[in-house]
Amino acid sequence: MEILVCVKRVPDSAENEIEVKGDGSDIKRDDLVYSVNEWDNYAVEEAIQIVDRSGGSVTVVTIGSEDSEEVVRREMAMGANNGLMLVDPAFEGSDGRGIAAILKAAVQKGTYDLVLCGAQADDGAAQVGGMLAALLDWPYASLVNKIEVQDGKKIKIGREIEGGNQEINEIELPCVLSIQTGINEPRYVGIRGIRKVASVEIPVLNAAALGVDAAAVGKAGARVKRLDYFVPQAGAGAEMLQGSTDEIAAKLIDLLKAKGGLK
Amino acid sequence: MAAQVFAFILHKDGQADDSALELVAAAKKIFPDASPIAIVAGAGAGLETVCREAAASYKEVWKFANDALAYPNAEVIRPLLLKVLPKGCVLLLPHTTFGMDLGPGLAIKMDAVFVPDVVAFDGLDGATLKVVRQEFNGQASTHLACDISKGALLSLRSGCFAPEESRSAAGQVVDKSAEAGGLSARRRFVEVVQAEVGDVDITKEDVLVSVGRGFGDKENLPIAEDLAKTMGAVVSCSRPVVDAKWLDKGRQVGTSGKTVKPKVYLALGISGSFQHMGGLKGNPFIVAVNKNPKAPIFQVANVGVVADVLEFVPELTEKIKEAK
Numbered sequence: 001m002e003i004l005v006c007v008k009r010v011p012d013s014a015e016n017e018i019e020v021k022g023d024g025s026d027i028k029r030d031d032l033v034y035s036v037n038e039w040d041n042y043a044v045e046e047a048i049q050i051v052d053r054s055g056g057s058v059t060v061v062t063i064g065s066e067d068s069e070e071v072v073r074r075e076m077a078m079g080a081n082n083g084l085m086l087v088d089p090a091f092e093g094s095d096g097r098g099i100a101a102i103l104k105a106a107v108q109k110g111t112y113d114l115v116l117c118g119a120q121a122d123d124g125a126a127q128v129g130g131m132l133a134a135l136l137d138w139p140y141a142s143l144v145n146k147i148e149v150q151d152g153k154k155i156k157i158g159r160e161i162e163g164g165n166q167e168i169n170e171i172e173l174p175c176v177l178s179i180q181t182g183i184n185e186p187r188y189v190g191i192r193g194i195r196k197v198a199s200v201e202i203p204v205l206n207a208a209a210l211g212v213d214a215a216a217v218g219k220a221g222a223r224v225k226r227l228d229y230f231v232p233q234a235g236a237g238a239e240m241l242q243g244s245t246d247e248i249a250a251k252l253i254d255l256l257k258a259k260g261g262l263k
Numbered sequence: 264m265a266a267q268v269f270a271f272i273l274h275k276d277g278q279a280d281d282s283a284l285e286l287v288a289a290a291k292k293i294f295p296d297a298s299p300i301a302i303v304a305g306a307g308a309g310l311e312t313v314c315r316e317a318a319a320s321y322k323e324v325w326k327f328a329n330d331a332l333a334y335p336n337a338e339v340i341r342p343l344l345l346k347v348l349p350k351g352c353v354l355l356l357p358h359t360t361f362g363m364d365l366g367p368g369l370a371i372k373m374d375a376v377f378v379p380d381v382v383a384f385d386g387l388d389g390a391t392l393k394v395v396r397q398e399f400n401g402q403a404s405t406h407l408a409c410d411i412s413k414g415a416l417l418s419l420r421s422g423c424f425a426p427e428e429s430r431s432a433a434g435q436v437v438d439k440s441a442e443a444g445g446l447s448a449r450r451r452f453v454e455v456v457q458a459e460v461g462d463v464d465i466t467k468e469d470v471l472v473s474v475g476r477g478f479g480d481k482e483n484l485p486i487a488e489d490l491a492k493t494m495g496a497v498v499s500c501s502r503p504v505v506d507a508k509w510l511d512k513g514r515q516v517g518t519s520g521k522t523v524k525p526k527v528y529l530a531l532g533i534s535g536s537f538q539h540m541g542g543l544k545g546n547p548f549i550v551a552v553n554k555n556p557k558a559p560i561f562q563v564a565n566v567g568v569v570a571d572v573l574e575f576v577p578e579l580t581e582k583i584k585e586a587k
Contacts, residue, residue, distance in 0.1 A: 260470070
């Protein structure tokens, strides 16, 4: 099976305090720790496991700047066979539709049976996989937490639905799947693994090489445009306990007693 | 501009989902004089009941009955909606696992703008609709300007639009089942496998000590277990803890886990994503401990402590033991 996995370099929201710039134009990015989007990492692991079982190859693709190379190399160190970078100033400011249109062009440059995306990324939109499938006119399933390869024509998948239940489907190939976390246990990548792939050449394609109309993507083609970032105001907020650890713990114990939290 | 608004009604076992009432309210936030049309697709005896329920809140309900629609398979429903929805309309969906499956592809096929997981609307100027979303796991919000001149698909976060409860629409049900023939898809629904029941039933507990990613490693879990034991509570957790296989799925609180109704909830090292909070009902007393002062959990908790759970929780456990 030839598998393409779409990955994105994002600020690691588990590691960072996200702060909005004073003028609201962006978040403060200078000191952020970046990594591969968590959902995408599960998708790459799943692709590698499928290829280990039933043959084929895994290609990891990303849209971004030169900075994104580190995440492609990281995923190659996990065991992805090829990397591919889609880089063009014209791609900046793309909405979901624009990103999907760029990825569609990359998919059509190859002969893939399966395209995997993470279920969502830092913006929580969960949209690119479904849009890509529609542009390719391929079937789609979101939030996939189980993949069983059957024959060359279809696969069996599980989707995670409300309450943690699993919706089992059969889906025809080629198709696009968005991958939910927890589908597998992504392997650890050490410095040595990354060194091994440090000199592997990663092709870089721009809009012209992809045959993408630069006016249809990026800021020019976007029908959804960001106006600002701001700090959400939801409710009154917690009463923050201050003082030494001893003092805080004592206050908390009083509150827990009052609320029936201590038996 | 004004456009016809449609609302997709999720339903199960002959009952409309609560989101049906939120979508009516949301439609009126976009166009104050909107008269949204409800779309009810399905099969079986309960469908008519759902339609009548929807007609209490929507002036018009389009009913699509067909055996192919018995399970809400987005791959079947997408081509149906593409056929029956007029160009340039606005379709509202709940941002659920079904909405995520259906929405993005339908927007492409309809050539409409798509905005997922909308939490608020902030005005319409010509064909530019201003919406509010959250990013970075709820740590930052953003205003987006959306060009709805070619129509729009908007999926709405549950709980963000106060449900329109008047049920005074006295609407009519229009049977459009004739248009639901010949549906096929390249994805076939097989079955739903129910989530396994764990060793404890966290849905029945009054006090939960809930563990999040902030514990860093499975080896640190005894810190939480010790506190729970001292308090007479039970350990639950957030999604990343299950993904990392520290605890069983049966312990997970959230929309993709269990819905719990404790009296007291300790969120330890949990950021407080809306998916997690979606599983917490009954207005419990929430204590949050997190080293990130920007964590969204502090917006919804009653009491907050900015601290590393690995340092603070053992101290708290000791204090409780001393106080006993």
